[in-house]
Amino acid sequence: MDDLILSIVKPIVGHPDEVRVERDEQESGTLYRLIIHPDDAGMVIGKKGRTAKAIRTVVYAAAGVHGHKKIRLEIAE
Structure with a gap:
């Protein structure tokens, strides 16, 4: 899952x-x-959080396909 997040x-x-x-x-x-990096927060979060939401959607879907237990994705600077 780490590789998927990094590749996105x-x-x-x-x-x-x-x-x-x-x-x-x-x-x-x-x-x-x-x-x-703090300068990249805007790029990762996106307008109104749309990019962050899209990243979370892809990660959660991948976790569901692979049968992982519940996961959460937090974005920190």
Whole structure:
């Protein structure tokens, strides 16, 4: 799942070397924390959060296909 998130985000940011994903396994599911450069926040979030919503939709759909337990994607600077 980390590779999927990185492959979606790296092409749209200005600082692709500073993009990383941290995974936190919990009882209720898995939290993926996308860490980006502060200057790239607008590119990843998009107008009215549309880009962030689209990224989450793709990641959640991929998790459902692969039978993962519940996941969440958080975007952090």
